Amino acid sequence: MKRIVFVIEIVLISAVGSWAQKTVLPQGDKNYLYEVSDKEKLRQVGEINFPITSSMILSDDGWFFCLDTIQNRIAFTNVNEEDYNDKMKFIPCPPAIDPYCIIRHENLLFVGGYGKSDKIYFMDMDIDEAEWRPLELPDNVRPYRKSIDDLLINEDTLYALDNVVTPKYLLAYELGNDSLPELIGSYELPPNGSYESYKKIKLLDHQLIFLSRTMSGYYGRMNHIT
Numbered sequence: 114m115k116r117i118v119f120v121i122e123i124v125l126i127s128a129v130g131s132w133a134q135k136t137v138l139p140q141g142d143k144n145y146l147y148e149v150s151d152k153e154k155l156r157q158v159g160e161i162n163f164p165i166t167s168s169m170i171l172s173d174d175g176w177f178f179c180l181d182t183i184q185n186r187i188a189f190t191n192v193n194e195e196d197y198n199d200k201m202k203f204i205p206c207p208p209a210i211d212p213y214c215i216i217r218h219e220n221l222l223f224v225g226g227y228g229k230s231d232k233i234y235f236m237d238m239d240i241d242e243a244e245w246r247p248l249e250l251p252d253n254v255r256p257y258r259k260s261i262d263d264l265l266i267n268e269d270t271l272y273a274l275d276n277v278v279t280p281k282y283l284l285a286y287e288l289g290n291d292s293l294p295e296l297i298g299s300y301e302l303p304p305n306g307s308y309e310s311y312k313k314i315k316l317l318d319h320q321l322i323f324l325s326r327t328m329s330g331y332y333g334r335m336n337h338i339t
Contacts, residue, residue, distance in 0.1 A: 135192055137177065139165050144179075146192055162198050163188055168214045178222070180206075180215045187215060187224065207234045207245040216264040218271065218288050223248075225261030225273055232261040233273055233284075235294060248273075251299040254282055265314045265321075270297075272321065274314045279304060283314070283321070 134149040135158075142165060146158040163169070163179040170178040175193035185208075190201040206212045210228035217223070220239040225232060231247035232254065254275050261284075262276035271286040271294060285298035302323065313324040322338060 135171065135175070137161060137163075137169065137171055137192075146197075158192075160198075161190075161192065162201060170215060170217050172217060176217070178215055178217060180212055180224070182212060185212065187222070204236070207231075207247075209247075210234070213260065213262050214264050216266055216271070218266050221288070221294070223264055223271065225264050227260040227277070230255055232259060232275075233264075246293075248286065248294055249296045251282075251284070251296065253280075253299065254284065263312070263314050265316060267316050272314060274323075275302075276312075 136147045136149055136155075137144055138147055139145075144161050144163050144165065146161045148156045148158055150156065161177070163177075164181050164183060166180055166182065168180040170176075171192070175191045176189060177192050177197075178187055178189045181188055185206045187204045187206060188201055189204070190197045194200055204222070206224055206226075207228075209231060210224070210226040212224050212226040214225045215223065220237055221235050222238055223233060223235045224245075225234075232250060233248040234245040235248060236243050236245050258277055259275055260277040261273045263274040265272040265274075266288070269288045271288055273284040273286070275282040275284065281302045283298075283300045283302055284296065285300070286294040287297045288294055315322040315324070324338060
């Protein structure tokens with residue numbers, strides 16, 4: 114079933130710390146770390162030195178990753194530490210792509226974006242001086258005009274959303290503990306209208322939900338949930 118609606122998306126990035134749930138919220142042009150108590154009250158812990166961005170990861174173990182597209186790098190720190198700003202580290206993004214999104218699965222860090230050939234890279238953070246490695250792509254996503262604009266992990270499967278040039282595709286990778294991520298599926302996404310741009314992929318009740326936007330001279334701008 115498909116509905117056409119206008120969508121306003123607000124995402125709270127949160128992690129469960131040792132004694133409170135933690136959330137990062139923007140205020141003006143800065144990000145701030147908050148604690149959420151059992152009484153559902155917010156307490157500001159302090160500023161966190163990350164830029165405002167649409168791609169952040171704050172995991173249950175307190176590790177916070179932020180994609181800095183201005184300096185083409187990923188900043189990360191553990192917000193369960195008191196001196197989390199002083200302990201911040203940086204990983205340069207793969208030089209072959211313009212990065213748009215990041216995601217983490219256990220020891221693996223993934224980044225997706227626009228590239229002339231490869232679009233998704235991963236790094237094993239348990240390895241000292243690890244390097245970025247490209248993921249396998251099907252031929253229909255490899256052309257230089259294609260781009261990966263969002264990533265989602267459900268259990269041991271990584272999903273990558275292709276958003277440039279029709280037809281657009283959803284890619285699926287198996288994340289095994291003792292093997293490299295393996296491409297297991299490529300699925301063409303149904304079009305909703307002219308000049309469609311897929312924005313996000315979400316998981317709801319074991320179903321994949323796609324947020325997209327179209328533009329036409331008759332209907333104007335419309336948002337879609339597929």
